[in-house]
Structures are given as structure tokens and as C-alpha cells.
Amino acid sequence: MNGDGREQWLCFDDFRPGTVLHRLDFVLDDVRRGQWEEIYGSSDRGSRVPAGMLVAAMMQIYIQATRRRPPGNIHAGQLLIFGQPVFWGNTLDGEVSCEEKSLRNGRRWLTFAVSLRKGKQEALQGRIQTIWAL
Amino acid sequence: MKTADGCERNEIPVGVLETTSEKTRLYAELTEDFNPIHLDEGFAALTPFKVPIVHGTMGLNLIVDTIDRAMAGIPPGTVVDVRFIKPVPVGAIIRASARRVESDQRYQIDIELPDGQRAVDGTCTIGSNEPVPGNPDF
Numbered sequence: 001m002n003g004d005g006r007e008q009w010l011c012f013d014d015f016r017p018g019t020v021l022h023r024l025d026f027v028l029d030d031v032r033r034g035q036w037e038e039i040y041g042s043s044d045r046g047s048r049v050p051a052g053m054l055v056a057a058m059m060q061i062y063i064q065a066t067r068r069r070p071p072g073n074i075h076a077g078q079l080l081i082f083g084q085p086v087f088w089g090n091t092l093d094g095e096v097s098c099e100e101k102s103l104r105n106g107r108r109w110l111t112f113a114v115s116l117r118k119g120k121q122e123a124l125q126g127r128i129q130t131i132w133a134l
Numbered sequence: 135m136k137t138a139d140g141c142e143r144n145e146i147p148v149g150v151l152e153t154t155s156e157k158t159r160l161y162a163e164l165t166e167d168f169n170p171i172h173l174d175e176g177f178a179a180l181t182p183f184k185v186p187i188v189h190g191t192m193g194l195n196l197i198v199d200t201i202d203r204a205m206a207g208i209p210p211g212t213v214v215d216v217r218f219i220k221p222v223p224v225g226a227i228i229r230a231s232a233r234r235v236e237s238d239q240r241y242q243i244d245i246e247l248p249d250g251q252r253a254v255d256g257t258c259t260i261g262s263n264e265p266v267p268g269n270p271d272f
Contacts, residue, residue, distance in 0.1 A: 035164045039157045039192070040199050051202040052195035059165040059191050075190045080198070080214040082261065085207055 009070035012108040012132045015098045022065030024094040026057050026116065033088055047087045054092075054124040055080060058114045061094040062128055065112075072133035076109075079129075083122035092116045092123055099127065108132040146241075149200030149230040153188045158224050161192045172224070187221035193245045193254055194218075197230040201243075201258060204232075211261025216243065220253045232258060 028049050036053050043050075058080075086092065099113040114126040151157075155173075162168050167189055170177035178186040194216060202208050222228055226248055232241040238260075245254040 032164060035160045039160050039164075040151070040195065043203055045202075045207075048207060050199055051208040052198040055191050055195050055198055056161070056164045059167060059189070063165055063167045075218055077217045078191065078194060078214075082208045082212045082214075083210050085210075 008068065009134050010066060010068040011070070011134045012101065012110065015101055015110055017098050017100050020095060020097045021112075022061060022096050024061045024064060026061070026092040026094050028053070028057075028086065028088050028090050028092065030088070032056075047089070049086050049088055049090070051082055051124075054082070054086070054116055055126070057092065057094065057116055058124060058126040058128075061096050061114055061116075062112055065096045070132070070134040074131040074133075075128065076131050077129035079127035081125040083124060084118070086118050086123050090118050092118055108134075144234040146201060146204040146232045149196050149203075150227060151193075151196045151230075152227045153192065153222060153224055155186070155224050158186065158188050158192065161189050165189065165191070183221055183223075186224040188224055188226075190218045190254075193222050193228055196228060197232070197243050197245060197254070197258070200230045201232060201241075205260075209261040213259045213261070214243070214256065215258075216254050216256030218254055220247065220251055222247065222253045228253065 032053065036050060036056070040050070040052065094114065094116050096112055096114045098110065100111040102109045108131060110130050110132050112128040112130070114128065115122065116124040158172055162172060171181060171183065172186055172189055175186060178184065198214065229246045230243070231246065232243045234240070235242045241258040241260070243256055243258045244252045247253050
């Protein structure tokens with residue numbers, strides 16, 4: 001215990017590049033479909049899931065993996081590589097790992113890699129670039 | 135790039151989203167990101183932003199959804215690479231645009247705030263429909 005409250009947070013020093021932080025089975029269910037369509041509206045896509053829904057799923061996995069992230073983090077950049085389309089009712093396998101960390105200009109940069117797959121088929125690969133607060 | 139109606143276009147139709155507090159709450163539920171900076175006016179008033187701001191990917195998804203609709207599905211291998219430049223206050227009406235640059239496949243994309251400033255900018259390189267390998271190293 002160092003008394004400055006750091007022990008309650010996930011800190012920059014805690015991350016090891018290459019380490020898987022969290023896995024999640026993500027069901028593309030009607031609840032999520034309803035939430036998505038209330039925000040962005042519905043469209044004539046049939047049962048195909050909007051590509052942005054995968055981005056939301058990516059964030060959910062990242063948020064679950066970093067529950068103890070400190071206040072003041074900055075989501076600085078985002079890379080997305082889209083794969084094959086998926087459909088409502090599908091279950092995706094999600095995984096998030098710490099990909100890279102570096103100190104640049106006094107800032108703590110962390111990059112997280114997130115993948116979403118349906119079986120062996122890639123649906124989305126994401127890279128979340130953050131400036132970590134502690 | 136051919137859009138959903140089969141036309142070649144230098145621009146795709148602009149997407150617009152009114153970022154209400156209700157939509158922000160729904161996006162928080164969708165992502166499990168209940169950071170009070172997005173949802174709590176009292177908390178946000180004590181931050182440099184002064185007001186709640188929307189989740190970065192809520193704005194980004196307006197671009198993604200705009201392209202998705204225009205192309206009737208984002209082709210596999212499509213790469214979106216953006217920077218978050220300015221926060222979007224909850225309640226702002228934001229506009230997403232995409233303009234073709236350099237080649238048929240490459241678009242400049244951005245999210246614009248009501249005052250014309252950009253909140254998000256970057257590029258979208260449309261994929262070739264080739265299967266994306268299952269290698270997480272990218």
C-alpha cells in the first residue's frame with residue numbers, strides 16, 4: 001500500500017504486452033438489436049448485423065477487461081479491420097489482450113488488441129490506442 | 135467504391151446523429167461503459183469538459199454505420215483508422231462524412247460538430263472482399 005490510491009486501479013506498470021486480459025462469448029441477441037436501433041435507427045439489412053454493432057461489442061469486451069481503469073484515461077485512436085458479416089442470433093468469441101506499451105513525451109501509451117470471431121471466421125479486429133492516466 | 139445503389143461516388147451520403155442523453159445511456163448499456171463523464175451532469179461539471187460527453191465509439195459508429203448503409207455491408211478487409219480529436223458534448227448533432235481520396239478504395243472520413251470542428255478524423259480503406267485471415271497479429 002503506497003497510500004496514494006493507486007492500488008485500487010489498473011496501472012500502466014501492471015500491463016504486460018502479449019497477455020490476454022479477457023475472453024467473452026458475445027450473443028447478438030434481440031436486446032442488443034433493440035438498443036442499437038434506438039440509437040442509430042433501423043434499416044433494411046435483413047438479419048445482417050450492422051458493422052457498428054461489432055464495434056460496440058469490441059468496447060464491451062475491453063470495458064470488462066479494464067474494470068479498474070483509472071479516471072482520466074484517454075481513448076486516443078482506433079483501428080478497425082472488418083471481416084466476414086455476422087447475423088443476429090450468432091454468438092461471437094471475443095478476446096482482448098495488451099498488445100503494446102510505451103512511454104512517449106511523458107505519456108503512458110497502451111494499445112489493446114481485440115478480436116471477435118464466429119468460429120474460425122474473423123468478424124472484427126480492433127486496436128484501441130489509449131493514453132493511460134496512472 | 136460502388137455504393138448500395140451501384141453508383142461510383144466520390145462522397146457517400148452524410149450520416150447525422152442527435153446525441154441525446156437517452157441515446158448515450160443506451161450506448162452505455164450496450165458497451166457496459168457507465169463512466170460518469172458520459173452520464174452524470176454533476177460529475178461532468180467538475181471535469182475540464184464541464185458537460186457530459188458521448189462515448190468516442192458512439193460517434194465513430196456513426197461513420198461506420200453510414201458506410202455500412204451506403205455499401206449494403208462493409209466489405210471484408212475494410213480498414214478504418216481514426217483519431218479522436220475533440221469530445222462530443224451530449225446533445226450535439228454530429229455529422230459523418232466520407233470523401234474519396236487517392237484511389238478508388240481510400241476515403242477521408244470525419245465526424246463534424248455543429249460548429250464545424252472535427253471530433254474524429256481518419257481514413258477508411260475499402261476491402262477487396264478477400265477473406266480476413268484468423269491471425270490476430272495485424
